Amino acid sequence: AQSVTQLDSQVPVFEEAPVELRCNYSSSVSVYLFWYVQYPNQGLQLLLKYLSGSTLVKGINGFEAEFNKSQTSFHLRKPSVHISDTAEYFCAVSGDGGTSYGKLTFGQGTILTVHP
Amino acid sequence: GAGVSQSPSNKVTEKGKDVELRCDPISGHTALYWYRQSLGQGLEFLIYFQGNSAPDKSGLPSDRFSAERTGGSVSTLTIQRTQQEDSAVYLCASSKRTGHNEQFFGPGTRLTVL
Numbered sequence: 001a002q003s004v005t006q007l008d009s010q011v012p013v014f015e016e017a018p019v020e021l022r023c024n025y026s027s028s029v030s031v032y033l034f035w036y037v038q039y040p041n042q043g044l045q046l047l048l049k050y051l052s053g054s055t056l057v058k059g060i061n062g063f064e065a066e067f068n069k070s071q072t073s074f075h076l077r078k079p080s081v082h083i084s085d086t087a088e089y090f091c092a093v094s095g096d097g098g099t100s101y102g103k104l105t106f107g108q109g110t111i112l113t114v115h116p
Numbered sequence: 117g118a119g120v121s122q123s124p125s126n127k128v129t130e131k132g133k134d135v136e137l138r139c140d141p142i143s144g145h146t147a148l149y150w151y152r153q154s155l156g157q158g159l160e161f162l163i164y165f166q167g168n169s170a171p172d173k174s175g176l177p178s179d180r181f182s183a184e185r186t187g188g189s190v191s192t193l194t195i196q197r198t199q200q201e202d203s204a205v206y207l208c209a210s211s212k213r214t215g216h217n218e219q220f221f222g223p224g225t226r227l228t229v230l
Contacts, residue, residue: 036221041223043207043222044207044221046220049218092159102149102164103164103172104149104161105161106151106158106160107158109159
């Protein structure tokens with residue numbers, strides 16, 4: 001079984017400031033991690049994913065995340081945010097095999113609000 | 117190219133009525149997933165299909181919920197005798213195959229049970 005905890009429900013930040021959205025996970029087997037973004041009244045869009053290899057993953061819109069196995073974390077970062085980054089962000093872990101292969105378990109979401 | 121589409125976009129129904137929600141996946145995607153997004157529970161997995169079969173139905177909340185997929189394409193999620201706690205946004209996603217592949221999400225159907 002796996003679970004995901006997003007440590008902050010809301011993160012306010014000023015435009016051009018750096019931001020970090022925190023995500024911790026638990027899983028009994030191999031881990032595959034994702035960050036999705038949901039803009040108002042839209043579906044989910046994949047930002048980036050970690051399947052294997054380099055622990056630093058780069059995604060769309062200037063976002064990146066680092067997989068840290070010892071701390072069971074997959075925090076999302078952006079060095080300079082824009083107003084258009086205002087959205088809800090979801091961390092997710094993929095099913096660990098068997099009949100649940102590929103099924104996503106999501107965190108509760110973090111609402112990022114970028115102020116001018 | 118066309119993404120995942122869902123219909124209707126909004127559905128308001130009375131308690132006790134049955135509803136059908138439709139999902140059209142991206143052409144050629146063999147895996148299809150249903151999730152539910154609600155204020156109290158966040159994003160929850162409901163069921164997934166590989167082709168027309170559903171290996172994992174573990175997320176369906178009760179036997180009032182059922183889903184089918186035909187022709188390896190369109191899927192329908194049916195909720196019988198709707199209850200107010202069924203009010204949520206129902207999201208559909210598809211991917212090229214099961215596994216750790218990117219899931220492409222539709223815009224969702226917002227269901228309101230009065």
